[in-house]
Amino acid sequence: MRLYVAPMEGVTGRVFRQVHHRHFPGADRYYMPFLSPGQEHHFTRRDLREILPGEDREIPVVPQLLTRRAEDFLWAAGELAAMGYRQVDLNLGCPSGTVTAKGKGAGFLARPEELDAFLEEVFSKAPLAVSVKTRLGMKDPEEFPRLLEIFDKYPIVELTIHPRVRTDFYKGAPRQTWFQWALDHSGLPLCYNGDLVGAQAVREAEAAWPAASALMVGRGIVADPSLFRRARGGPPLGREELRAYLDDLYESYAGAFQSRRNAAIRMKELWYYLIGLFEDDGKGAKGIRKARDTGEYEAQVERIFHTLPLRQEARPVWNE
Template identity: 35%
Template sequence: MSINLLKYLHDFYTYFRITLTAPPKIYFAPFQGITTQVFRAVYARHFIGVDKLFTPYFSNFEPGCKLPPRKLTALKNQFENGVEVVPQVLSKNADEILWLAKNCEQMGFNELNWNLGCPYPQVASKKRGAGLLPYPVLLDEVLEKVFSEINIAFSVKCRLGYASADEQKAFVPVFNRYPISELTLHARIGKQLYSGQPDMEAFAEALTLIKQPLVYNGDIFSREDYNQFTSRFPSINLLMLGRGVLRNPFLPMLIKGIELPEDPKTQIRQFVDELYLAYREERDDNPSVLNAMKEYWAYLAESFDDPLRVFRKIRKAKKFTDYEEAVADIFDTFKWEESDSSSPQKH
């Protein structure tokens, strides 16, 4: 058989395997300052395809005291348009975690997620987030106490390590001793932050070690990226998507093969307009609404044909009217590019 025929048969097989296997479950990753309660609610009203929404992390609260009103508002809904919301905690203190878990349980949440992935030095240097990964004994102590008292599911979001992916050889066996409901793994180490590529070799090694249901996270920006990932890791059917969904809110639909609306650009416009109005209402027209929209547009701009010019227009806005004019101009002038090349069903 010729090499070409073999390659053709392989591509044919891969195409059918991906098309015929059940679509993955997709979780929308948390983003401090972006995936707020308002954002989650508006997103879930406009788009389908996401199976769980995660809150940005909660930290620095005082066990025993009441949750402050701002945090209570951030935990307002356990479901957004039918999609489950999972609160997240950043802490190295079992009592703090358990106290938030109790509050979440009383509010009707089914799961609490533990952030062991935050890579930023001001967090990690205090042995929190990814900074706790090099300390398996501490991890063990926290997990033992948490699992002795918690009444809701407890999941973990982590990286391959903080300073080296070798750390996983010590912390994964600790995780394996506990009934962690799901383990989300971002395939970088903490020190990388978001630079460079995900380390898929180290991820493949992790896959052989981890006993809990494994959720993959890292750099899936298109249907094509998903196809490549799933050809290499066909056993993984849980994905957490972050920047890819911020850029292209239709990404979960594209990955699941759900037909896009006839005019996706108009739906994106309706979504950002509603988000803006919802923030204005929530914040009583406080100018901080512009900052929130600018943070989000830093990602959404990437899905237009000239991201730099699109974002510059938004960044310049100093007043609500400037912002509204910039948005109108962007939707009139620029092409929204994300619905095609990677879509299985282009309309």
């Protein structure tokens, strides 16, 4: 089954995917954190840094758009097609209050008729394949049957379902029976996303939903970059291998940001997930969190690698 890296704003952007792909090739696709095309129809410099095709041309990557205006979606899709992208993803999952208040992301799910009209226009004019990443609804999973009925009217190349509602944010158990329900009721290729942590969980999902087209993993692969390789029966993650990957990531961020300080800040965000790979009683996580400068950050990483045993599978510490 195909395995995708999930889009995570501020986490799985260009530097992450380049370094991850260099050390742990094998992800079938990397989804980009969302871009928000506005009515002025131009990409910001920050957007362009993320999307301009460069050395990662050989990495399979899908850009994602967050908007509820078909005109803006189509403008951005046209630009992306001209850059050589073959697929673009529509974000219908973002639960952030500032996004949903504008009727975007998961907020769009509360306006099914408007969503239908949006998709109608997008699919009549889109210059490249369009996939969708959705939740079950805003407040109640019972909103989903109507939404799926709408999705099924269009040639969505793949529908990724994160089976939570907006009010769940990323907490609580994903409502997995709804994914099975979707498999039973939709003709679209369906990708499952949500709380797959550890190789066993990935294999179980493959076995549970053989009719799914793909699995998408976010936090679980940030925590353990070797996840897909191991889920496919490859060798366990080595300490040196992990260290080389993290050093490369840190240096690559320092280069991209032209600042070691900002690179350390970004790495601290990644360590929020990564610490789950170590036998940590909380002191390692705290040391990283409290590091005030690059020197302290580097010393904490050194300490973790010298003192804490590596776990076979990451623990979802972010749920604790």
